[in-house]
Amino acid sequence: MASRSHPDEEGYLDGQLLIAMPAMGDPRFSRSVIYLCAHSSEGAMGIIINQRAPNISFTELLEQLNIVPSEDRIALPMGLSAMAVHLGGPVETGRGFVLHSADYFKAESTLPIDESVCLTATIDILRDIAKGSGPDKALLALGYAGWAPGQLEDEIQSNGWLNCPADPALIFDPEVDGKYNRALGSLGVDPIRLVNDSGHA
Numbered sequence: 001m002a003s004r005s006h007p008d009e010e011g012y013l014d015g016q017l018l019i020a021m022p023a024m025g026d027p028r029f030s031r032s033v034i035y036l037c038a039h040s041s042e043g044a045m046g047i048i049i050n051q052r053a054p055n056i057s058f059t060e061l062l063e064q065l066n067i068v069p070s071e072d073r074i075a076l077p078m079g080l081s082a083m084a085v086h087l088g089g090p091v092e093t094g095r096g097f098v099l100h101s102a103d104y105f106k107a108e109s110t111l112p113i114d115e116s117v118c119l120t121a122t123i124d125i126l127r128d129i130a131k132g133s134g135p136d137k138a139l140l141a142l143g144y145a146g147w148a149p150g151q152l153e154d155e156i157q158s159n160g161w162l163n164c165p166a167d168p169a170l171i172f173d174p175e176v177d178g179k180y181n182r183a184l185g186s187l188g189v190d191p192i193r194l195v196n197d198s199g200h201a
Helices: 057-065 070-075 122-132 152-157 179-186 189-198
Strands: 016-020 033-040 042-047 085-087 090-102 108-110 117-120 138-148 161-165
Touching: 016 179, 033 179, 042 085, 042 152, 057 122, 090 122, 122 138, 138 152, 152 161, 161 179, 179 189
Parallel strands: 085 138
Antiparallel strands: 016 033, 016 161, 033 042, 042 138, 090 117, 090 138, 108 117
16 A cells, blocks of 8 residues: 655645744644644644643543443453543644554544554444453544644744654653654654754744
């Protein structure tokens, strides 16, 4: 299967990470790292991978969706109770999106983004995770970040974002707090210098 990523050929960045610059004017994206799922002339869509959703755990979400009744919580596979729910972005925050490893694929609902990361946005993947038959690695997010045609390019041009290749180990790392500095580090950028140097040509 051919990769959908084509940053070199056409300048599109799907399958890459966006890293918010200190000059980012929108507080919803301050210090955010976004995995870009789709980018074309029609706009862009991505999932923030370093913001936890407040006040909800994965097991509580499963209960709210009636996937697992509260009395069955004890039967969940090991580690699920610790799985974080992320805030994927400000659009459609009531809807779940799962970034996951490519070992899980449903023909009718899974979007392969590159060879190692896919996106599934149906409730079936949550059921499979709850049963222990889901993907090896998964990041569950509520909502997504979206851009109109040309909007992301304008924001990159005005120093709102840096971009870099995505490392699945960074995407799926449960330690959310260090992802921003690690993403910058992958570009050889020191976060302290970035803050001090912003605004200088």
